[in-house]
Structure formats: C-alpha cells, structure tokens
Amino acid sequence: MIFYLVLLAIITLVCYSLFINRIKGLPPGPPPLPLIGNFHQFEIDMDNVKFVEWKKKYGRVFTIWIPYPVVVLSDHDVRTFESVLMRFRSSSSIPLQLLQEHIVKDGDKFSDRINPKVMMDILVGGEYGLIFNDNNMWKEQRRFALHALRDVGFNNATVQNTAIDYSQEIVARWKQQGAGQKPVDLTMGVMVGVANIIWQQTFGRTLPYDDPLLERVKDLAKEFVTTMAHPAVLAMELFPSIRKVDKFIGNPIKKFIDVNNEFLALIEKELAIVYKDFNEDEEAKCFADAFIREMKRREAKGEELEHRIKCAWMKWRGCGGVMNDRRISLKLKGKVYKSVIRPTLLYGSEMWPISERQMDKMMVVEMKMLRWACGLNVHDRVRNEAIRAMTKCAKLEGKIRERRLRWFGHVKRREKEHVCYSIPAGTGVIPEFSIVHMDEKEYERPEYFCPERHINEAGEFVKDPRITPFSIGKRSCLGEGLARMELFLYFTSFIQHLSFYPISRVPPALNTQISFTRSPAPFNDGI
Numbered sequence: 001m002i003f004y005l006v007l008l009a010i011i012t013l014v015c016y017s018l019f020i021n022r023i024k025g026l027p028p029g030p031p032p033l034p035l036i037g038n039f040h041q042f043e044i045d046m047d048n049v050k051f052v053e054w055k056k057k058y059g060r061v062f063t064i065w066i067p068y069p070v071v072v073l074s075d076h077d078v079r080t081f082e083s084v085l086m087r088f089r090s091s092s093s094i095p096l097q098l099l100q101e102h103i104v105k106d107g108d109k110f111s112d113r114i115n116p117k118v119m120m121d122i123l124v125g126g127e128y129g130l131i132f133n134d135n136n137m138w139k140e141q142r143r144f145a146l147h148a149l150r151d152v153g154f155n156n157a158t159v160q161n162t163a164i165d166y167s168q169e170i171v172a173r174w175k176q177q178g179a180g181q182k183p184v185d186l187t188m189g190v191m192v193g194v195a196n197i198i199w200q201q202t203f204g205r206t207l208p209y210d211d212p213l214l215e216r217v218k219d220l221a222k223e224f225v226t227t228m229a230h231p232a233v234l235a236m237e238l239f240p241s242i243r244k245v246d247k248f249i250g251n252p253i254k255k256f257i258d259v260n261n262e263f264l265a266l267i268e269k270e271l272a273i274v275y276k277d278f279n280e281d282e283e284a285k286c287f288a289d290a291f292i293r294e295m296k297r298r299e300a301k302g303e304e305l306e307h308r309i310k311c312a313w314m315k316w317r318g319c320g321g322v323m324n325d326r327r328i329s330l331k332l333k334g335k336v337y338k339s340v341i342r343p344t345l346l347y348g349s350e351m352w353p354i355s356e357r358q359m360d361k362m363m364v365v366e367m368k369m370l371r372w373a374c375g376l377n378v379h380d381r382v383r384n385e386a387i388r389a390m391t392k393c394a395k396l397e398g399k400i401r402e403r404r405l406r407w408f409g410h411v412k413r414r415e416k417e418h419v420c421y422s423i424p425a426g427t428g429v430i431p432e433f434s435i436v437h438m439d440e441k442e443y444e445r446p447e448y449f450c451p452e453r454h455i456n457e458a459g460e461f462v463k464d465p466r467i468t469p470f471s472i473g474k475r476s477c478l479g480e481g482l483a484r485m486e487l488f489l490y491f492t493s494f495i496q497h498l499s500f501y502p503i504s505r506v507p508p509a510l511n512t513q514i515s516f517t518r519s520p521a522p523f524n525d526g527i
Contacts, residue, residue, distance in 0.1 A: 021063050026427070027071060029063035030054055035238070037065030051435050067238065070428035074435040118236045123260050138475070145478055148290035151283070154201055154482065162200065163486055166193040167493035169209055174498060174527050183503045183524035191218050193490055197482070203270045204286030213266075220263045227256040305358050309365055312345035316369055323373045333373045334391030341369065342393075346400060359397060366396050433468040442466055447510060501526045 017031035032038050042050060054062055055074045063069050153159065170189040178184045192214055200206050207214055227233060230252040235242050246253040274288040284290035322328055322336050345362065370387050371377060388394070438446045443453065456462050470480045477483070494500075502508060508523040 021069075024069065026063045026069055027061045028058045029065075029072075030058070032065035032067070035067055037067030039066065049438075051432060052438055055435055055439070066428075068428065070430055072435075073429065073431045116237050118240050119233075122236075122257055124264075142475075142478070144291075144294060145287070148284065148287055148294070149201070149478065152201065152286055152290060159197060159201070159482065160485060160489065162206075163193070163197055163489045164493070166196055167490050169193075170490075171493060171497045173209060178527035181526060184527050185522065186525055187522060188215075188218070190490070194486060197486065198479075200286070201482075202287050203274055204289060205273070217266070220259055220266070223255075223259045224263065227252055227259060230256070305362070308345050308347060309362070311347075312341055312365065312369075315341045315344045323369075326375055330374060330390045331392060334370075334393050337369065337373065337391065338393060342366075342396075342399070346396075363396050366393075436466055436468070498527050 013034070016034060020032065021028055030038050030041055033040065051072070051074065054064070054072075060074055061071065062074070063071055170193050174184055174186070174189055192209055195214055195217060196206055232242055232246065232249055232252045233256050236253065243253055271288055271292075274286065275292060278289060278292055280293065280296065284293055316323065319336055319340055323333055345366070367384055367387065370391050370393060371382075374382075374387055374390060376382050376387070436442055440446060454461060454464065470477055470483070503524050503526050509521075511521040512519060
C-alpha cells in the first residue's frame with residue numbers, strides 16, 4: 001500500500017512539473033516543483049547565465065515559477081514561431097512587435113506590481129511603498145514628483161555644474177589616494193558624487209566628501225539589498241511563520257528589519273531638518289520641501305475628499321431612477337451603490353491621509369445616500385446598522401482598509417494577447433532586457449566590452465535599440481535624465497584626467513555580488 005502511495009505521489013509530482021504550464025495556458029519553461037517553483041534551479045549569484053540557457057531551450061518567451069508563475073520576455077524582437085502556433089493555436093500569424101512596444105504601448109496593462117504584503121507591513125507598516133505598490137498611490141505620487149522635480153530645477157544647468165564640481169573633487173581625491181601606485185577603491189568616490197546630487201535634490205543640502213553620513217548611507221544600502229535577498233526574507237511572503245525560527249538561522253529577518261528601521265530614522269532626521277527651515281511663503285528648494293508644502297495644502301483644503309464627495313453625488317443623481325424607485329428591491333439598490341457610487345467615492349483612497357473628522361464626513365454622506373435609497377430619513381430613527389443590513393453594505397471604514405491592503409499579482413493586468421499566448425490576468429510579466437544584452441545571437445562575445453559596437457567609422461555614437469540601460473513604460477525611472485547626465489559628466493571627467501590600470505596582471509573577473517540587485521564585486525584599481 002505504501003509503495004503505491006509513493007508511486008502515485010511521484011507520478012503526480014512529475015505530471016505537475018511537466019504539464020502545469022500547459023494546463024494554465026502559459027508559455028513553456030523549466031519544470032517547477034510544488035511550493036518552491038524553480039528556486040532550486042537558480043544560480044547562487046543570480047547571474048543571467050541560467051536565463052540565457054532557458055531562452056535557448058524554451059524560446060524567447062518562457063515561464064518561471066517563483067513560486068507563482070511569471071512570464072519572462074527575453075528578446076528585443078518578440079517574434080511568432082510557426083511551431084508554437086501549431087501547438088497552441090490554429091490561427092494566422094501575429095504581426096511582429098518589439099518588446100519595448102509592448103511595455104510602452106500597453107503600459108496600463110504592464111504597470112502594476114506585486115505588493116509583498118508581509119514585507120511591506122514590516123518595512124512601512126502597510127501598503128504605502130511606491131516601488132511595489134499597484135494602486136492609485138504610485139500614479140498620484142508620480143504625477144506630483146514630475147511637477148515638483150521640475151519646479152526645484154531637477155536636471156537643469158545648476159545640477160550639471162554641481163556634478164562637474166563633484167567630479168573634480170573625486171578626481172583630486174583619487175589622485176591623492178593613488179599616489180605611489182597604491183590601489184584605489186573607486187566605489188566610494190562614485191557613490192559620493194551620485195549620492196550628493198540625489199541628497200541635494202531630495203533634502204536641499206550637500207554633504208562634504210568625508211561626511212560619515214554618506215558612508216553610513218552606503219553601508220545601509222548595501223546591507224539592505226543583501227539582507228533582502230536572503231532566502232528566509234524572501235520566504236516570508238509564503239511562510240510568515242518563518243519569523244518564529246529566525247533566531248535559529250542567524251537572525252536574517254531581524255537584521256533586515258533593523259537596517260530598514262535605521263534607514264527610516266535617518267530619513268526622518270533629514271526631513272526634520274527640512275521641516276525646521278520650511279517657509280510656506282518661499283518657493284520649494286527641494287523635493288522634500290515641495291512634498292511638505294503639498295501635504296499642508298491638501299490638509300488645509302481637503303480638496304481631494306471634497307472632490308470625491310461631489311463626484312459621488314453626481315453618480316447618485318445619474319442613478320436616481322433606480323435609487324429613488326420604491327418598486328426596486330433594497331438588495332438591488334445596494335448592489336448599484338456598491339458597484340457604481342461607492343467606487344467613485346473611494347477612488348484613490350489608498351493614499352488618502354484620512355483624519356477622523358474626514359472619515360466621519362464620508363460616513364455621513366454614505367448613510368444619507370443609503371437612507372434615501374431605503375425611503376427613510378433621520379426622523380424615522382432607524383439605526384445605521386439596520387440600514388446597512390437591509391442594503392448589505394459594509395462600513396466605509398472597512399472598505400477603505402481593504403483597498404489599502406489589497407493583494408495583486410506582479411504586473412496584474414487585464415487579459416492580453418501576447419505573441420501567441422493569452423496571458424491570464426494577474427500573471428507576472430518580467431521584461432528581462434539584460435538577457436538581450438548577453439545573447440550571442442544579438443552580440444558576438446557579449447561578455448566583452450567592444451566600443452566598436454556603438455560607434456560608426458567616423459567615430460560617432462550610433463544608438464542601438466536593442467540596448468535598454470534604463471526602464472521604460474508607465475513606471476520608468478524619474479531620474480533617468482539625471483542619471484544619464486551624471487554618467488556622461490563623471491565618466492568623461494575621469495577619462496580626461498586619469499588613466500586606469502588593473503593592479504594584477506589580469507583584469508578583474510566579471511563577478512557579481514549576491515544581493516537583491518546585481519552589482520559588480522568589489523575590486524581595486526590603479527590610477
């Protein structure tokens with residue numbers, strides 16, 4: 001009997017691994033295991049070698065499980081394959097579409113993110129982060145950031161002059177450190193230059209080269225991304241109870257929380273400095289200044305809440321033929337209210353800093369609508385709970401909390417035809433541009449740096465659409481213009497004033513550090 005049970009379990013496991021993608025209508029990919037997906041197949045250094053192998057074996061569009069399914073787009077030009085079409089669909093060929101065009105043209109479908117609820121509860125006490133957020137908060141914050149950064153002079157001539165000054169300071173420091181052919185760690189100099197400009201734009205003040213705060217920010221950022229990539233931290237989302245055994249595995253979760261708390265305390269200290277010098281009558285000097293100004297303006301006027309209430313009453317009047325008709329059941333009226341009027345009232349509530357007074361005001365508006373729908377008024381002395389029971393409408397406060405804690409998939413999206421697959425809504429989609437950069441079909445010997453790939457015979461730069469150094473789409477990096485400017489000014493300044501050579505006879509290996517992000521391993525250089 002035990003033998004047959006074991007045999008059945010093995011057969012079930014094999015069938016799951018081989019056919020789960022086909023059952024769900026997903027592109028092919030490496031066979032996953034229950035609960036852990038493809039984690040056991042990832043390389044420890046998170047290198048792209050494994051992804052390149054999967055691309056060669058399963059095609060340009062494949063599925064990995066981490067442990068939920070994620071579709072990987074691994075090519076610049078996502079083409080259709082006749083063999084795949086024959087297998088998955090008996091239809092005509094689909095037009096060629098570039099990967100960039102999918103992310104940009106269908107940006108709304110690719111703009112949402114997975115929101116790791118457990119991790120966000122630990123980091124910021126709820127669904128408030130912008131990187132992983134998939135509600136209206138990130139849209140509102142992005143619109144505000146675009147205007148605020150433009151107003152404070154983001155990426156203007158003043159910032160360029162500041163970057164030039166920093167580059168000269170870095171060059172002087174490196175020359176001093178490399179005197180006598182001493183090895184030089186280039187990480188600190190580059191970090192100081194980049195971090196100081198970001199610090200200036202964010203908090204309105206610059207820091208000296210040797211300021212210990214910069215060194216601590218560098219260490220905290222490194223510790224954060226390293227501890228975030230720890231298997232125990234990543235497993236919290238699936239197994240929250242793993243925190244109970246944290247002390248038996250080296251306290252990685254505690255270290256992650258401590259680093260995050262220290263980083264938040266550092267930011268709060270900087271915000272306190274900005275708030276102390278805040279003057280509402282002056283123009284914003286930095287992003288934090290503009291943010292405080294906007295918060296005060298909204299808190300004073302409550303304009304967003306008033307606007308939502310006004311829109312909700314407009315919807316109510318539009319549905320008046322149903323809501324005021326006594327022949328229509330209260331159950332149906334409740335459904336109309338929940339599907340048409342309440343979503344209008346709560347639109348964008350995920351990011352509202354609602355006070356108790358404002359919440360009471362919204363609840364008064366809601367109860368007035370529900371009483372009218374029931375044909376009642378305050379003189380009938382019917383309790384609010386009874387009216388909610390008749391219309392089957394939950395409390396508004398609870399619905400706002402639900403909206404803030406909703407769980408969506410990574411890049412939660414509507415049904416979308418992609419290449420020759422119908423990717424279900426809620427499926428994760430990763431545009432893995434780095435695989436394109438390491439594809440031998442696109443670039444011969446991709447691991448080598450060859451300037452000839454990027455310049456023509458006249459020595460002029462030639463833009464290659466296959467190279468995507470920055471993100472694209474609805475959630476592309478706001479600081480891309482600043483980063484491009486910094487890269488150009490710093491790199492050209494270093495090349496013009498310094499000569500670099502490896503300390504050893506052999507150039508350093510292209511190894512990466514094990515962390516949540518991919519970065520080169522530390523190495524020393526000669527100047």
